[in-house]
Amino acid sequence: MVFLSPGVKFDLDTIKKYDTPAPRYTSYPPATELREGFTASDFETAIAASNQRKSPLSLYFHIPFCQSACYFCGCNTVISSNKKIAEPYVENLVREIKNTSASIDTDRKVLQIHWGGGTPNYLERAQVELLWKNITHCFSIDPQAEISIEINPRYIDKDYIFFLRDIGFNRISFGIQDFNPQVQAAINRVQPEEMLFNVMDWIKAAKFESVNVDLIYGLPYQTLQTFRETIKKTVELDPDRIVVFNFAYIPWLKPAQKNIPQEALPQPQEKLEILKMTIEELTNSQYAFIGMDHFAKSTDELAIAQRDRTLQRNFQGYTTHAETELFGFGATSISMLKDAYFQNYKQLKDYYQAVAKDILPISKGIKLTQNDIIRRDVIMGIMSHFQLYKQDINNKYHINFDEYFSSELQALQPLEADGLVSVSKNHIQITDVGRLLVRNIAVVFDTHYQTRDKQFSRAI
Structure with missing residues (x-):
């Protein structure tokens, strides 16, 4: 021991x-329990009950598009280098925001907003502004709200980062996965060290209140020593939060993983040694072990919430506002109310068809006992x-x-x-x-x- x-x-x-x-x-x-047969009408009934509780809100917006495939990824994404594919999506997302928000009491304060994906910075600035304008028009945003966005560092520049900060985002997250070039090539996610440090410099210059970075252990060609170097460089970046995911090799569920050479994956014993080293290095570098795969500085809201026993989990992971009810927008997104969960259609054509009819695009759900x-x-x-x-x-x-x-x-x-x-x-x-x-x-x-x-x- x-x-x-x-x-x-x-x-x-x-x-x-x-x-x-x-x-x-x-x-x-868990989301695996959501079943077909739930309708937009069921969701509207659940929203009405939610309004009676007057709980504050958390909002999630799913942007599914990526310019290239990362072979490790298990998210619901649409891969295309043609950005015109996002135009109808943004139009439908705006329409969904208007339709759903019409049923939600306007006096309920929004304490958290998160844009995830996919790659939210796939969107052009005008599209971001359009979405943001509709969000702030349809919802009452608390002045102290946590407003976060995930970015892909390969497709962003300094001006875009300052634009995000100016429009209202105050928290930001980006994926590193691994600093090692051989690992990056094997997972089709090449992002040089200089690029990652530049992106972090821009984020700090823009004065984001909190920065999260993601790592993954168990990727091809990783060794104890190479991942130790990744951890050390990550600590040099000085993010507020670090998430270290366990790579699950499931090519039968995620076909892109078939591009990963299985023989290059670290053996179970070495994978455990990598995990042990990671926890040791991060906790020795003043990052508190929050739980599972999350680490945060002791001054971060996650660490404070855990000490105060107000920490909670939702579909984005750990959250500091246990009192909120979550509404998800966009294809595949999940709304998580006190007594019911609902998921939107995964396929864009199904999502578009429902929104075009001004129907809340619900594909499945579960009513909690x-x-x-x-x-x-x-x-x-x-x-x-x-x-x-x-x-x-x-x-x-x-x-x-x-x-x-x-x-x-x-x-x-x-x-x-x-x-x-x-x-x-x-x-x-x-x-x-x-x-x-x-x-x-x-x-x-x-x-x-x-x-x-x-x-x-x-x-x-």
């Missing part, structure tokens, strides 16, 4: 034992805070935790014996060993898991 930092221990034998597929729990129930809602609070508490106070659940839902979850508490006993979790009369505490395997602990409370097709990435 190796102590990597305060709050994290790396026990190789335990990790190997529990390195099994499990949901990432960006929601509960009270049992789902209770279990969501338990799972999100475990995933976000590494602990749970039973009395909080008792008071909120008027249940007896030990009786309600009697079978789950019994199922936790082997995990407790292996040192992943500590269960007391009043409290469930994830141990320092269990933090890296928190998905395996959360899954105990997931009643959908046993009947679900387990197409999930491994926990580590």
Whole structure:
């Protein structure tokens, strides 16, 4: 067992034992539970109930386009070098914003906005301005709102970055994946070191309030030493947040991954050593281990929210505003209300057809039961805070935790014996060993898991 930092221990034998597929729990129930048969009318009914709760809002806008394919990518994207393909999409997205927002009370404040993709900076400035104009016209944006955007550093310049800051974005994220040229070539994502440092310099000069960068471990040709160099260079960039994703090689689901030479992927043992080194290097560089694959400076909102037990997860990962309800716009986007989730059509033609008829473009969804809602609070508490106070659940839902979850508490006993979790009369505490395997602990409370097709990435 190796102590990597305060709050994290790396026990190789335990990790190997529990390195099994499990949901990432960006929601509960996970998005895999969404089913066809839900309609725009169902969504409108859910919005009306949401208005009664008067919860503040989080908004997500999906821009699916990329100029070239990254072979590792698992996102819903449309690859085209012809940017005219975005013109009808922006027109339909504006129309969807108007149609959906008409059903949402205007006095509900927006606390978070995120543009993801794909590549949001695929859009021309005029298209960004058009979308932004409609968003600010249709919604009441809190002056202190977190407004973030993902960018691809290969297709951006200094002027575009300053333009994003001037229009209102105050947080920004970009993917590095790996600094090594051989790795970059193998995943079709070549971005020289100088480019990445220039982009970060421009972002800092534009005075963005927070910068996130993404890395991936487990890519072809990565070794312990080459990824150590990537970590060191990433720390030199000095981002506020770092996400280190585990690469899931699933070419049967993501055909672009067939371009990756499987024999060049690091072996499981080396992959674990890379993870261990990554946690050690980042935590020694003053980045707090938030959970799963997220790291943040101790002064960052994520770290503060975790300490205050206000951290939550949604379809974008960890979020600092647990009180918000999420509305998603654009193809494939997901709206996450208190008691129902809805997803838009994935295919552009289906999305366009629905919007053209002024119908909310819903393809599937799920209505949460009270049992789902209770279990969501338990799972999100475990995933976000590494602990749970039973009395909080008792008071909120008027249940007896030990009786309600009697079978789950019994199922936790082997995990407790292996040192992943500590269960007391009043409290469930994830141990320092269990933090890296928190998905395996959360899954105990997931009643959908046993009947679900387990197409999930491994926990580590």
